Amino acid sequence: MSPFVTADTVRAELGPLLGEGVLATDPDVVAGHSRDQALWCPGEGAVALVRARTVSDVQETMRFATRHRVPVVPQGARTGLSGGANAVPGCLLLSLERMTRVLDVDTSERTVTVEPGIINQDLKDALAPHGLSYPPDPGSVAISSIGGNVATDAGGLCCVKYGVTRDYVRQLRVVLADGTLTTIGTTTTKGVAGLDLRGLFVGSEGTLGVVVEVTLRLVPVLPEPLTAVATFADVRHAAATVADLMASGAQPSLVESMDRTTLRMINAYRDVGLDDGAGAMLLVQSDGSGSPDAARAEVEAFAGFAEAHEAIDVVLSEDPTDSAALVAARRMAQPAYEHHAQTHGGGQLLDDVCLPRHRLPEFYDRLDEIAAESGLTIAVVAHAGDGNTHPSIFFDASDPADVARADAAFDRIMEVGLALGGTITGEHGVGYLKRQWLARELDEGSRRVHRAVKAALDPLGILNPGKMLDAL
Amino acid sequence: MSPFVTADTVRAELGPLLGEGVLATDPDVVAGHSRDQALWCPGEGAVALVRARTVSDVQETMRFATRHRVPVVPQGARTGLSGGANAVPGCLLLSLERMTRVLDVDTSERTVTVEPGIINQDLKDALAPHGLSYPPDPGSVAISSIGGNVATDAGGLCCVKYGVTRDYVRQLRVVLADGTLTTIGTTTTKGVAGLDLRGLFVGSEGTLGVVVEVTLRLVPVLPEPLTAVATFADVRHAAATVADLMASGAQPSLVESMDRTTLRMINAYRDVGLDDGAGAMLLVQSDGSGSPDAARAEVEAFAGFAEAHEAIDVVLSEDPTDSAALVAARRMAQPAYEHHAQTHGGGQLLDDVCLPRHRLPEFYDRLDEIAAESGLTIAVVAHAGDGNTHPSIFFDASDPADVARADAAFDRIMEVGLALGGTITGEHGVGYLKRQWLARELDEGSRRVHRAVKAALDPLGILNPGKMLDAL
Numbered sequence: 001m002s003p004f005v006t007a008d009t010v011r012a013e014l015g016p017l018l019g020e021g022v023l024a025t026d027p028d029v030v031a032g033h034s035r036d037q038a039l040w041c042p043g044e045g046a047v048a049l050v051r052a053r054t055v056s057d058v059q060e061t062m063r064f065a066t067r068h069r070v071p072v073v074p075q076g077a078r079t080g081l082s083g084g085a086n087a088v089p090g091c092l093l094l095s096l097e098r099m100t101r102v103l104d105v106d107t108s109e110r111t112v113t114v115e116p117g118i119i120n121q122d123l124k125d126a127l128a129p130h131g132l133s134y135p136p137d138p139g140s141v142a143i144s145s146i147g148g149n150v151a152t153d154a155g156g157l158c159c160v161k162y163g164v165t166r167d168y169v170r171q172l173r174v175v176l177a178d179g180t181l182t183t184i185g186t187t188t189t190k191g192v193a194g195l196d197l198r199g200l201f202v203g204s205e206g207t208l209g210v211v212v213e214v215t216l217r218l219v220p221v222l223p224e225p226l227t228a229v230a231t232f233a234d235v236r237h238a239a240a241t242v243a244d245l246m247a248s249g250a251q252p253s254l255v256e257s258m259d260r261t262t263l264r265m266i267n268a269y270r271d272v273g274l275d276d277g278a279g280a281m282l283l284v285q286s287d288g289s290g291s292p293d294a295a296r297a298e299v300e301a302f303a304g305f306a307e308a309h310e311a312i313d314v315v316l317s318e319d320p321t322d323s324a325a326l327v328a329a330r331r332m333a334q335p336a337y338e339h340h341a342q343t344h345g346g347g348q349l350l351d352d353v354c355l356p357r358h359r360l361p362e363f364y365d366r367l368d369e370i371a372a373e374s375g376l377t378i379a380v381v382a383h384a385g386d387g388n389t390h391p392s393i394f395f396d397a398s399d400p401a402d403v404a405r406a407d408a409a410f411d412r413i414m415e416v417g418l419a420l421g422g423t424i425t426g427e428h429g430v431g432y433l434k435r436q437w438l439a440r441e442l443d444e445g446s447r448r449v450h451r452a453v454k455a456a457l458d459p460l461g462i463l464n465p466g467k468m469l470d471a472l
Numbered sequence: 473m474s475p476f477v478t479a480d481t482v483r484a485e486l487g488p489l490l491g492e493g494v495l496a497t498d499p500d501v502v503a504g505h506s507r508d509q510a511l512w513c514p515g516e517g518a519v520a521l522v523r524a525r526t527v528s529d530v531q532e533t534m535r536f537a538t539r540h541r542v543p544v545v546p547q548g549a550r551t552g553l554s555g556g557a558n559a560v561p562g563c564l565l566l567s568l569e570r571m572t573r574v575l576d577v578d579t580s581e582r583t584v585t586v587e588p589g590i591i592n593q594d595l596k597d598a599l600a601p602h603g604l605s606y607p608p609d610p611g612s613v614a615i616s617s618i619g620g621n622v623a624t625d626a627g628g629l630c631c632v633k634y635g636v637t638r639d640y641v642r643q644l645r646v647v648l649a650d651g652t653l654t655t656i657g658t659t660t661t662k663g664v665a666g667l668d669l670r671g672l673f674v675g676s677e678g679t680l681g682v683v684v685e686v687t688l689r690l691v692p693v694l695p696e697p698l699t700a701v702a703t704f705a706d707v708r709h710a711a712a713t714v715a716d717l718m719a720s721g722a723q724p725s726l727v728e729s730m731d732r733t734t735l736r737m738i739n740a741y742r743d744v745g746l747d748d749g750a751g752a753m754l755l756v757q758s759d760g761s762g763s764p765d766a767a768r769a770e771v772e773a774f775a776g777f778a779e780a781h782e783a784i785d786v787v788l789s790e791d792p793t794d795s796a797a798l799v800a801a802r803r804m805a806q807p808a809y810e811h812h813a814q815t816h817g818g819g820q821l822l823d824d825v826c827l828p829r830h831r832l833p834e835f836y837d838r839l840d841e842i843a844a845e846s847g848l849t850i851a852v853v854a855h856a857g858d859g860n861t862h863p864s865i866f867f868d869a870s871d872p873a874d875v876a877r878a879d880a881a882f883d884r885i886m887e888v889g890l891a892l893g894g895t896i897t898g899e900h901g902v903g904y905l906k907r908q909w910l911a912r913e914l915d916e917g918s919r920r921v922h923r924a925v926k927a928a929l930d931p932l933g934i935l936n937p938g939k940m941l942d943a944l
Binding site: 106107108109110131132152153155159160164166167174176180181182183184186187188189190191192193194195196197198199200202203204208219220221243246247249251288289290291293294354355356357358383385386387388421422423424425426427428429430434438441442443444445446448449450452453455456457468469472 | 581604662667693718827828859902922924928
């Protein structure tokens, strides 16, 4: 049996087993679905695209893939930043983006059960009338799917108080490599019957199975936060402020930092009037867990720490519209980076290093060195309350020497992150982009466990090969 | 090579590799460490007891076990209720109870790193001066170890607001079956580098590896709660009150229910003056996430729901001493059950079924039927806010017919739990006691994944055989 199948075979054999319009083999359509939003990751060679509408479509695809030993690349909304959803040669692309239904909202259990293709923001909107909310809010909240969020254990701005995707997954229905459908976890609040396999599938980036249904824990609608903004002469003072704030026992619901370069790029992209004379800005919110007094006390405590670290200016925003505008400006960082890249040589590499909070000032020092050594611009936005930084390296994509410098700087940032006790990825995942680096982060025992678990669940190695687990 | 080793071989070969006084082969000492607190679980045949003081002791033990293919039973404080720490024939008992050090408290990251043998309450006490707290509080908080809590994913009274052990585990150091030491997870707030193996080890009951170090996420000291107590004519009204309370968006920090039989047994054990004329009591606390006003509003909302469900009496406790006494009375349920059993034939079987909250009233109806059919007394205490019930069956341990009836009732309770959408164990774990039932709860795909993961991590099957994963 050949390791590859032709589009003809797929059409003839798999096509009749799928729903109407589910299988696409048109090369343009397939190519148009062959990449996520990562740079520098290959995405060629897909044979066909399955746009599943039902669990059965997924099961038939996996059974076919097992019979023919064909690689399968599961895909959500393809908003990932690590190449995890990119095509590999000879693969079937298995898209879940059409499975978007809300199957059940249980207000007594405070759970929702959804198909994986539903967009995060659409889920939030569907829950609002029930007085419930699903906190995880990756930067891609408006465009990324819950299935993709589960596959990458997505984070976001709320994590500092409300945690990440894994903290909300109660139960998963998963199609295994051979097409078997299984249920993982319980819908009940508690449950310890057997191994907790949820953690194994959450964040597994499509390498162990295909998630076809997700039951999420919900919380009551989040209280309206108060907002404070502080500017500093440089990002180290901002970072030290964050470390003190978090060590004080505060529980802010958002702690974001932007460096000078980021502030300037956001202003250049949309004239939102951020103070880009400042060297750094911190945006902090507290919802006081529903108590306006507690929220006020907490943002005032933040103001105190900021002033102790020589803040240029600290402003408490009383107006929800102003506060929302500030958060919206923060969310513009990535489009602003892209805009800058488009007008400055085209290249942007976005990194995702998470560090112990108290190492952030040192990390910024090292970033300055890397920028100086490489001669490249590096802008940094961070979920600073989590120690999760997103340095972006800008370069001339048409200049091989510049590309090489950017590549080296990207690696150097991860190296520094590891040396400071951090991880190579806080929330974007490993995908193709960081697979070599995963081998550096994990010790030999952990690498062995990864390999053993992968072999146990996907003995033919057909689930998203060449990605997260490929270099271990 | 024989599958068993003699105590002589262990003394001669393993003894010199361990620290002074770590190895015990005295039959009385070994027998005295051969059981946890479960009933009806065998615990014979251990060859030796290793009371590890260092990671090296654990590694040497696992290397020896791998060389000789000897079963190893990891043990914490042996307070488990499912026989998970009981000896199996020919095994080495590997106790972690002497590894009790606090290795690091990081106030900036809000983490603590400990050895696994530290008692949960001792950890809480060590954290208090730092203004930090570790919420999980199983009923065994004063006697169970963190390692055991991790092995069983222990819950407790706070779970309804603050979650279970798995929600607090950041990083584990684990000795694998062959003695390899590996680090699982990250100490940083976020981290998605590779598979999230933490979930795999948390709750694995010693079947996949031996946890030798735990880094836990902490939270600021929990606010002082307000307490309310309501009594009802029967436990169904109490259960309906809980379902309404939780569906309302309330976030109580404790929601415990006791039925009439439990109230009477507690009063008989210690004269604490609970109203045992009532058919059921609900004990509810709210900490308002630090806001006294919010706490008051929440306990008043509870009072409203209780009155709507025909509460006999609702009392708000203003006095922290009174409130603490009420919680202490609730924590007396298990000793009171034991006291009752000792004076009524000796038999108590404690179950641990977790259900969707809104199925609780129906569950209580079915429990009444089971009690009536079996002719046995069944008392029920519940972490009602989580839907996690603990029915206890009392019987004459010297009467084989009564034992058989109790056994049947115990099984019937799990059967009913599964039929109502629940799980056979909310927090006590599977151990030996429920291994056959685990096979009934999990579907074929999940059983297969369990078997594959077990084989991948413990190919010789030496880690805690005959327990959780034995019947899959």
